[in-house]
Amino acid sequence: MIWDTLMAHSPALVIIIPLLAAFGTPLIGRAGKKYMYTWILCALALTELMTIVMLYHVFTNGTAIYVMGANPYNLAIPPDSHGIPVRIILTVDAFSSFMAFTASTVALAGGIYSIACEHEQTGQEKYYALLLLMLVGMLGMVLTGDLFNFFVFLEINSLASAALVAYHVDKGVATEAGFKYAIISAIGALMFLFAIGILYGEYDALNMAMIGSRMQFTNLDKIAMALITVTMAMKAGAIPMHYWVPDGYGKAPGAISAMLVTASQASLYGLFRMSFTVFGISANHVTLGWFIIILGVLSMFVGVTMALIQHDIKRLMAYHAISQTGYMLLGVGVGLATLGTAAFNQYGLAAMEGGIFHIINHAMYKGLLFLTAGAIIYRVGTSDLNKMGGLGHTMKYTSIFFIIGALSIAGIPPFNGFASKLMIYESVYQFQPVLSIIAMIVSILTLASFVKVFHSAFMGPKIHNVKEVPRSMLIGMAILTFFIILFGLFPNIALHYLVKPAAEALASPMGYLSRVLGGGP
Amino acid sequence: MMLLNLPYITVAILIAMGIYAMVYKRNLIKIVIGLSIVESAVNLFLVSLGYRRGGIAPIYTSAPSTYMVLPTPQALTLTSIVIGVATTAMLLSFCMVIYRNYGTLDSRKIRRLRE
Numbered sequence: 001m002i003w004d005t006l007m008a009h010s011p012a013l014v015i016i017i018p019l020l021a022a023f024g025t026p027l028i029g030r031a032g033k034k035y036m037y038t039w040i041l042c043a044l045a046l047t048e049l050m051t052i053v054m055l056y057h058v059f060t061n062g063t064a065i066y067v068m069g070a071n072p073y074n075l076a077i078p079p080d081s082h083g084i085p086v087r088i089i090l091t092v093d094a095f096s097s098f099m100a101f102t103a104s105t106v107a108l109a110g111g112i113y114s115i116a117c118e119h120e121q122t123g124q125e126k127y128y129a130l131l132l133l134m135l136v137g138m139l140g141m142v143l144t145g146d147l148f149n150f151f152v153f154l155e156i157n158s159l160a161s162a163a164l165v166a167y168h169v170d171k172g173v174a175t176e177a178g179f180k181y182a183i184i185s186a187i188g189a190l191m192f193l194f195a196i197g198i199l200y201g202e203y204d205a206l207n208m209a210m211i212g213s214r215m216q217f218t219n220l221d222k223i224a225m226a227l228i229t230v231t232m233a234m235k236a237g238a239i240p241m242h243y244w245v246p247d248g249y250g251k252a253p254g255a256i257s258a259m260l261v262t263a264s265q266a267s268l269y270g271l272f273r274m275s276f277t278v279f280g281i282s283a284n285h286v287t288l289g290w291f292i293i294i295l296g297v298l299s300m301f302v303g304v305t306m307a308l309i310q311h312d313i314k315r316l317m318a319y320h321a322i323s324q325t326g327y328m329l330l331g332v333g334v335g336l337a338t339l340g341t342a343a344f345n346q347y348g349l350a351a352m353e354g355g356i357f358h359i360i361n362h363a364m365y366k367g368l369l370f371l372t373a374g375a376i377i378y379r380v381g382t383s384d385l386n387k388m389g390g391l392g393h394t395m396k397y398t399s400i401f402f403i404i405g406a407l408s409i410a411g412i413p414p415f416n417g418f419a420s421k422l423m424i425y426e427s428v429y430q431f432q433p434v435l436s437i438i439a440m441i442v443s444i445l446t447l448a449s450f451v452k453v454f455h456s457a458f459m460g461p462k463i464h465n466v467k468e469v470p471r472s473m474l475i476g477m478a479i480l481t482f483f484i485i486l487f488g489l490f491p492n493i494a495l496h497y498l499v500k501p502a503a504e505a506l507a508s509p510m511g512y513l514s515r516v517l518g519g520g521p
Numbered sequence: 522m523m524l525l526n527l528p529y530i531t532v533a534i535l536i537a538m539g540i541y542a543m544v545y546k547r548n549l550i551k552i553v554i555g556l557s558i559v560e561s562a563v564n565l566f567l568v569s570l571g572y573r574r575g576g577i578a579p580i581y582t583s584a585p586s587t588y589m590v591l592p593t594p595q596a597l598t599l600t601s602i603v604i605g606v607a608t609t610a611m612l613l614s615f616c617m618v619i620y621r622n623y624g625t626l627d628s629r630k631i632r633r634l635r636e
Contacts, residue, residue, distance in 0.1 A: 172622025
C-alpha cells in the first residue's frame with residue numbers, strides 16, 4: 001500500500017525533495033556545519049533512492065504521468081476541458097527516468113566529494129543550496145511534459161550553474177567564466193521562450209504531447225524548430241557553439257564540473273525530446289537527423305584536436321567533453337535519420353542505443369575524471385600540467401581512479417566506454433562507414449591525449465610533497481568508479497534495464513502522445 | 522492591417538537592437554542591458570500573442586462577457602519577468618566582482634581566462 005503510493009508519487013517527489021532541501025540548507029547551515037552536511041547527504045541520497053523507485057515504476061508499468069494539482073493525480077484531461085490537458089503534467093517515460101538516474105547519481109557523488117573539497121571555502125550553505133537547485137533544474141528538465149515548465153527548469157539550472165561556476169572567485173577569472181556562461185544561457189533560454197511563443201500561438205497548447213499531436217510542420221514551425229535545436233545544441237556544447245564550455249568547465253569547482261556534464265546532457269535530452277516527440281511525427285527526419293550527425297562529427301573531431309594542444313588539465317578535459325558529446329549526437333542522429341525505414345530496425349535502433357548508453361557512460365567517466373582533476377588541484381594548487389609531476393608516488397588512489405577514467409574515455413575494455421563505443425562503431429559503420437572510421441580515429445586521439453596527461457601529472461620524479469586526498473573525496477570518486485566497472489563488465493544489465501527501454505521510448509513518439517492524450521486514469 | 526502587426530514589428534526591432542548591443546558593445550553593463558532589451562522583446566511577443574481586440578481581463582467572477590484576452594500568455598510573461606530579474610541581478614553582481622578584481626568593465630581588457 002505504502003509502496004504503491006510511493007511509486008505513484010515518485011515523479012513529484014524526485015523534484016520536491018531536492019527543492020525543499022535547497023531552501024532548507026541556509027537555515028540548517030546556521031545550526032552548524034555537521035548538521036548541514038548530514039542534511040545535504042540525506043537529501044541527495046533520498047533523491048537517488050526516489051529516482052530508483054521511479055525507474056522501477058516506469059520499467060514495470062510503462063510511461064508514468066503525474067498531473068500537478070489534479071484529483072486523481074493521473075487525470076491528464078479533466079472531463080470539462082474539451083480534451084485539452086490544462087494542468088502542468090510530468091511525463092516520465094523510460095528515457096526521462098534514465099536521464100534522472102544519471103543526473104542524481106553524479107550529484108550524489110559530487111555532493112559527497114564537495115564536503116572535503118570545499119571545506120575551507122566561505123559561503124558553503126549557499127554553495128550546497130545552489131548545488132541542490134542545479135540538480136532540481138536538471139531533474140525538472142528531464143521529467144516535465146510541458147514546454148513552459150521546461151523553460152523554467154532550464155533557467156533554474158542555468159542560474160544555479162552560472163553562480164556555481166563563479167564560486168571560487170579566483171581573482172575574478174572564475175567570475176569571468178560565470179558571466180560568459182550566464183549570458184550564453186540567458187540568451188539561449190530567451191530564444192527558446194520565443195520558440196515556445198510561436199508554438200503556443202499556432203497550436204494553443206504548451207503540453208509537449210498536445211503540440212506533437214497537432215503538429216502541422218508549417219514554415220513557422222521550422223523557425224521554432226531551428227531556434228530550439230540551435231539553443232539546445234549550444235547548451236549541450238556542440239561544436240560551432242562550444243566556446244563557453246572550456247571556460248565554464250575549466251573554472252568551476254571539481255564537483256560542479258562533473259555536474260555541468262549532466263546539466264549539458266539535460267539540454268541534450270531537450271534536443272532529442274523535441275526532435276523525436278514534438279516535431280517527430282511530421283518533421284523531415286532525414287534532414288534533421290543529418291543536421292545532428294554533422295554537429296556530432298564536427299564536435300567529435302574539432303573537440304579532440306583542440307584538446308591535444310591544451311596544457312590546463314580541466315580545459316583539456318572540457319574539450320574532451322565536447323568531443324564525447326559528439327558520439328551521443330552521432331548515435332542518436334543516425335537513429336533519427338533512419339527512423340521509420342527498414343534500416344531503422346537493422347541498425348538505426350542499435351545506433352540510438354549506443355548513443356543513449358554513451359550518455360550515462362560519459363556522465364560517469366567524465367564525472368570521475370573531473371573529480372580526479374579537482375583532487376589534483378586541491379592538493380597541488382595549480383591546474384597547469386607543466387607544473388605537475390610525480391603525483392603517483394603519494395596519491396595512489398587518485399591515480400588509480402584517473403587510470404580507470406582515462407581508459408574508459410578512450411574506449412578500452414573492460415570499462416564502460418568500450419561497451420557504448422563499440423555499439424556506435426558497429427551500427428554507424430552500416431549506415432556510413434566514413435563516420436565510423438572518424439569516430440575510431442577520435443578515440444585513438446583521446447587515448448593519446450590522456451596518456452600525455454597521465455604522464456605529466458602522475459609519472460616522473462616526486463616534485464610536490466603532497467598527501468592523498470581526504471576520504472570523502474575518495475568515496476565520491478569510488479561511487480562513479482563502481483558504475484564504470486559495473487557497466488563495463490556487465491553491459492547487459494545496463495542495456496536491459498536502462499538503455500533499451502529508453503531508446504525504444506524515444507523512438508516511438510506515438511506511445512508518449514497516447515499516454516498523455518489517450519485518456520484519464 | 523499594418524497597425525495590428527505593429528507589436529510584432531516592434532518585437533523584431535527590439536530583438537535586433539538587443540543582439541546588436543550584446544555583440545558589438547565592449548562594456549559588460551551594456552551587454553547586460555542588451556540582454557534585458559531582448560528579454561523585454563520576448564515578453565512583449567508573448568503578451569501580444571494573447572491580446573484580442575476589445576477583450577476584457579480574464580476574470581470569470583461576474584464578468585460582463587466571455588470575450589476575454591488569453592490568460593496563459595500573461596502568466597507566462599509574469600514568470601518570465603521574475604526569471605529575468607533574477608538573471609539581471611546575478612549578471613550585474615558578476616559585473617561588480619569583475620570590476621573589483623580587474624578595475625575595468627571593458628571586455629577587451631578582461632581576458633585573463635585565455636592566458
